[in-house]
Amino acid sequence: MKFIELKNVSKVYRNGVTALANVSVEIDKGEFVFVIGLTASGKSTFIKTLYREEKPSSGTVMVGGLNVGKIRNRRVYKLRRKIGIVFQDFKLLPKLTVYENVAFALECVGMKEKEIRPMVMSALERVGLKHKVRAFPGELSGGEQQRVCIARAIVNKPKLLICDEPTGNLDPETSKEIMKVIENINKDLGTTIIMATHDKDIVNRMKKRVLLIEHGLLVGDYAKGSYKTHEAS
Amino acid sequence: MRKEVIRHMRPVRIFVRSIRDAFKSVLRNFSLSIASILCTTITLILVSVAIISAANIENATKLIEDELSIVVYLDKSVTEEQIENIESDIMSQENVSEYTFKSKTEWKEEMSEYDDAFETVLNYLDENPLMDSLIVKVKDVNDLSETAKIISEISGVDTVKYGDGMVDSIISAFDVMEKVVVVVVIALVLVTAFLISNTIKLTIFSRRSAIEIMRLVGASNITIKLPFIFEGFIIGVIGAIIPICVSxxxxxxxxxxxxxxxFSNMLVLIKPFNFVFYVSAVLLVLGAIVGMLGSLKAVGKYLKI
Structure with missing residues (x-):
């Protein structure tokens, strides 16, 4: 069984909009996959069904052996603890310091302070923010805030890191740095990474597997490095 | 074994952290906390006034009711045996709680003490003109006149006396007052609950992103709720301090x-101690419970995703 399996997944919102139509895809452990498409193409819905922010209307979504669509509301946290999520708008708690924001994910699980500290510090070290532990998110640049968000997502060593347009709010230079951090996580820790983006530069440069979604349909599944070729042709 | 211990420690740790976070959050959201606390304070003062009034009316009613009794005058001709029969007849009435026998001699002594003129007149007569009597207390004062009527029909009973019209109207007036105050207290408590819950909802609304993030990083619902419940508790308890002092x-x-x-000696107030402490306890518990429930209700809204 693959690490992530979507079988005939469709999502129709209450207002009648079809965001996903019969999408089937398999993703292996340790893969780095871009999900691309225009705004409102359904790529966000695709990403959200993976961490059960949206339930599929039909079809099954399996993540690490869990049938995500079948998880009850009050059990969702069990899935969330196994995956890390990075957002375009960072979603940091403004009144907590950098350290507290990252530690937060572990405190929720009920870990000991003694265990939390080294884990938080190593996550912050990985994203290069060890020196800013006491700063509040408001005192950081956009790139730094995104690093905190990444640190929070990887602090409990998830098998899967989901990134929803992580560079959407950042300038090209900072985006590159953030991508470097994410790529290293994939390489060093073997974390599976699924990243929605509409930044063509990044997709072209990094030469990873690409899923192209248009009007809710999976119109292209390009193996490592073949996407740019496709565009050129 | 060690894993067992760790598993058992986790809820405790989450619990302790929730308390810490609740205090932090009260401080970090200071202005909204103050708003909630003030709202609690004002409504609890109103509740306190209502409770104190209700308790005093209840107390006064009870005191007056305790004083009320039916005086049953017995025929002069009744024998000891008949008196016993009358007594058992009266006791068989459902509404009668107790009775005492007051002989004509006792009446004479009491009246003589009360006024010298009585003494002179009574001593002038050869025979005591007064009647033996039974003083009857009832369980429910509302049925006083009905009970009196039934007793008056027992053979050997001459007349029955009770406060008549005046008593009836006092009793019904107090009854109405008591009911009104109870309704007011209940209404105030509900208003308090509503106001506190709304103010806390406001506090929580400003933190719905925090709740969203907690869910995203894998906090269980109870872990998310606990700090808010404690926060409501803290706000409720702090909000109760001023009303308690005022009370x-x-x-x-x-x-x-x-x-x-x-007004008169008839409306006696309840002695302040320990009455005020009971009222304080009620305010404290009310503040805490309403605060917690308000928080719980408010946060629940953001957990249904």
């Missing part, structure tokens, strides 16, 4: 100024 000092001072009664 204690206010009532003691009022009691002193009024010398313990209103």
């Amino acid at each position: 204690i000092y206010g009532y003691v001072i009022l009691y002193d100024i009024l010398n313990g009664h209103i």
Whole structure:
């Protein structure tokens, strides 16, 4: 069984909009996959069904052996603890310091302070923010805030890191740095990474597997490095 | 074994952290906390006034009701045996709680003490013109006149006396007042719950992103709720402090100024101690519970995703 399996997944919102139509895809452990498409193409819905922010209307979504669509509301946290999520708008708690924001994910699980500290510090070290532990998110640049968000997502060593347009709010230079951090996580820790983006530069440069979604349909599944070729042709 | 221990420690740790976070959050959202606390304070003061009034009316009604009794005058001709029969007849009435026998001699002594003129007149007569009597207390004063009527029909009973019209109207007036105050107290408690819950909802609304993030990083619902519940508890308890002080000092001072009664000796106020402490306890518990429930209700809204 693959690490992530979507079988005939469709999502129709209450207002009648079809965001996903019969999408089937398999993703292996340790893969780095871009999900691309225009705004409102359904790529966000695709990403959200993976961490059960949206339930599929039909079809099954399996993540690490869990049938995500079948998880009850009050059990969702069990899935969330196994995956890390990075957002375009960072979603940091403004009144907590950098350290507290990252530690937060572990405190929720009920870990000991003694265990939390080294884990938080190593996550912050990985994203290069060890020196800013006491700063509040408001005192950081956009790139730094995104690093905190990444640190929070990887602090409990998830098998899967989901990134929803992580560079959407950042300038090209900072985006590159953030991508470097994410790529290293994939390489060093073997974390599976699924990243929605509409930044063509990044997709072209990094030469990873690409899923192209248009009007809710999976119109292209390009193996490592073949996407740019496709565009050129 | 060690894993077992760790598993058992986790809920405790989450619990302790929730308390810490609740305190932090009260401080970090200071202005909204103050708003919630003030809202609690004001409504609890109103509740306190209502409770104190209700308790005093209840107390006064009870005192007056305790005083009320039916005096049953017996025929002069009744024998000892007949008196016993009358007594058992009266006791068989459902509404009768107790009775005491007061002989004509006792009446004579009492009246003589009361007024010298009586003494002179009574001593002038050869025979005591007064009647033996039974003083009957009832369980429910509302049925006083009905019970009196039934007793008056027992053979050997000459006349039956009770406060008649005046008593009836006092009793019904107090009854109405009591009911009104109870309704007011209940209404105030509900209003308090609503106001506190709304203010806390406001506090929580400003933190719905925090709740969203907690869910995203894998916090279980109870882990998310706990800090908010404690926060509601803290706000409720702090909000109860001023009303408690106002109640204690206010009532003691009022009691002193009024010398313990209103208008006449009939309306006796409840002694301040330990009454004010009971009221304080009620306010404290009410503040805490309403605060917690308000929080719980408010946060629940953001957990249904």
